[in-house]
Amino acid sequence: MRLGSGDGKADSAEEETSGTDSLKVEEEHKAPAASHLWQVGAFERPPYSYMALIQFAINSTTSKRMTLKDIYTWIEEHFPYFRHVAKPGWKNSIRHNLSLHDMFVRESPANNKISYWTIHPQANRCLTLDQVFKAPGSSSSACSEQQQRTPELSRSAQGIPGNAKAPERKMKPLLPRIDSYLIPVQFPVTQPLLFSTLETFSPDLGVSDGPRSCKRVKIAPKVLLETEATSPLAPVKSETDSLKSQTPLGFPRRQANGSRRKQQLVTPRSQEPELVLPDNSASDSGLDNDFSFLEEAPSQLTQDEGSSFKTPVKEKFMKPPASSTPSKPIAEASCLQPWEAESPLARDPLTEFSPVRVSRSAALTPFKDNYGTLSFWETPFKDLPYFGSPLDVMSTCSPASPQTETLETPTGARKRRSCSKELQVGGSSNRSLLEGLVLDTKDESLSKILLDISFSGMEEENSIGTDSTYWGQLFNELR
Amino acid sequence: MRLGSGDGKADSAEEETSGTDSLKVEEEHKAPAASHLWQVGAFERPPYSYMALIQFAINSTTSKRMTLKDIYTWIEEHFPYFRHVAKPGWKNSIRHNLSLHDMFVRESPANNKISYWTIHPQANRCLTLDQVFKAPGSSSSACSEQQQRTPELSRSAQGIPGNAKAPERKMKPLLPRIDSYLIPVQFPVTQPLLFSTLETFSPDLGVSDGPRSCKRVKIAPKVLLETEATSPLAPVKSETDSLKSQTPLGFPRRQANGSRRKQQLVTPRSQEPELVLPDNSASDSGLDNDFSFLEEAPSQLTQDEGSSFKTPVKEKFMKPPASSTPSKPIAEASCLQPWEAESPLARDPLTEFSPVRVSRSAALTPFKDNYGTLSFWETPFKDLPYFGSPLDVMSTCSPASPQTETLETPTGARKRRSCSKELQVGGSSNRSLLEGLVLDTKDESLSKILLDISFSGMEEENSIGTDSTYWGQLFNELR
DNA sequence: GTGATGTTTATAAACACGACT
């Protein structure tokens, strides 16, 4: 009943037996044809976080929802690593990510039964795999890793100088901040909006792979602009940028001091955010994806740890652990694990795939105590609930567009999960602003853009409680 | 400059050198005298999560804020385990918790410099250590663990039947859901409100320890009431309880099916939530705490792992790991680690110390799409931002009380961090309701209480944009 | 350059619950 043809390998205990999805009403997820995505170094761990992978999976469907099992399958199908190399614990991590990140929302049809995982519309950046697709020949600047073809993913401890150190893990313990994460930014399908600030982009990207154009979009991922007023004691979480680091000239002059805030927006170092969008807009965000992978079934290199396996012994040499931040033993070099691609490629904003997030900017919200006041509703938080700025509406797939394909369910009342494809803010009058926003990640300029947007396209402000409640609320807050 | 007298042990690398806090303006944190809190099994890992410990620490100050270093110190002083037994990585975990949980908000005074960690008022349940203080002689019902006096916290591998399995960890890998977490619930200091549903409480708690009365409050911790209407596709995160599991008679009949939601509220099994509050209301939430610990400096049992240490080898026997949820090898019994107290005491709600959290109840918020509509501001979310129900105000220390001791800083405009001591909802007219809420954790009944509260004490609804914006917003939403 | 402080991601685990066997 599964689509991915159970592998019966080290995952046998995970195979489903319930027939709840026998009807298989959900679409998409059609077993990818042959345009392998990860064929360069298939079986290598993809440089994407679990959060990104889940978004890829969910956003690959038109309904923008997916069951857990299908998420597993989608990831396995597009990244053989997880089917053939990773320990079964990777599924635990998937579930962990689904629960931990509130951008992933579980939904159940009215009559309960199966439950789907969706991406909260305001957090959905509509990441799709094809957006980060890397052409098989473009091993130039970005995209360092994945070079070692099928790195020896066997076992057999390779006695690290210490002794039985480096215990031979199968899963890369931490995705090492690949310096070439490709961060996709989806745009309304209208203007391609080429915007390449640096020459890092070479138009030879669409090399010769699958039927899809290999977009290479790289831009600051998280929209966390800091525009906090000068409140004497403001939560650092959203402060110390716009008004504070803004010199009298209005230029964001590197953060002042409230350093170490969450979600860096500006690219840490390097150049401006690079964005490259070929005119081809064939994306994975629908029923037009035929990704695939080398389904050559590497027979048995899965979970056959003979004897010396698991658990990095480590320390054995470490004196009483001194630093409170644990660190790897040093990785004696020479003996890198199958997952230790070890490609010290340049630096890069290291970008991420986190949900769209904004901080409540004091510029927008006068000040009033900064805590629960402004909107008591926004604080619920299990984690960092605050926020609340028009950026939400803009930088994400707005669910406020009236005639957007609403994905109705037979029951009628159904939240509309849209992606930027059908994104239309307000009444088509804000689109250009929206586009500009995604590109312009500077703090105070972004806040200005937001203000402009919020006051355009909504001149009537009559529909406070209706579909455009976003804007209504916004206006109420902004007066 | 530190208060806790640096130990210079395995923590040397952590000692501070900056003189930023030379003035040591912050109060409290006075080195506890001698009323050891954890003397029964001092050096044992306390049964509290890091999140709880941090709350204990921060709430022990009158300013309700604390620097990271002081949090370290406070915890070390009150739980010798961390100073003498735990690996230095525990500080990493503290920092991790501070960052991860958005209930912990970092603040910096206007002129930046030091940064304080605070608890978001709407999430602060005002947990203090004295509230969960367990009398040294009450080893009866609850409070199973911590019996083994100073369990042999040495090293030396004790060859588990397998071979070098059970690699001898120093830190308990996961706080094993002690079945006796004492969950404090703070009340307005007026009515003690004794409320013991079962006889599990034996009044011999105040045995002979410190000057403080050992309260024993045990009640469902997280206020996550599920009152979701029958929207065809509602986020499971907040649904399937009230209206669904509510039989025509109105009794919450165990959850229907939308199982596995976050934050169980009702006690999983066992009896009703037990609440015991002695009339003595001396709490740790101020400058009246003189906790302490056995500062007998166990010389050297800290980090001297001779050779066989660390990293549970595990698996060695495990076939190819089958389950996607990793599990311990089985713990051959007989050879329990120092942290393996192994007290299979009954069952218990296992309660937690998570921040106050509520779910947007469809009963309160008619329906309107359930996504960003209701309050566009609330969605920002990095994690689970939604929510939004009057419960926030009630079940936490409301920051809306006008004459509450506001903890002004010299700069004047300062958010008021209050704790339930000075908690007053609206205008003292809601207190009884507030108390009732903490006790009544049933879903739909709770929602009713909330509605009652929301419509009491706010008859004027005139101050929409002022301090009582909470209520103004609430009224707008409820019409 | 080093250490303290913060932020994120990865993994392992414990455990709850419902469905199936």
Next chain:
DNA sequence: ACAGTCGTGTTTATAAACATC
């Protein structure tokens, strides 16, 4: 009916990589 297993979810603990000051 009942127990054991499994899939799915939710949390907490740890280790780590990195960033910034």
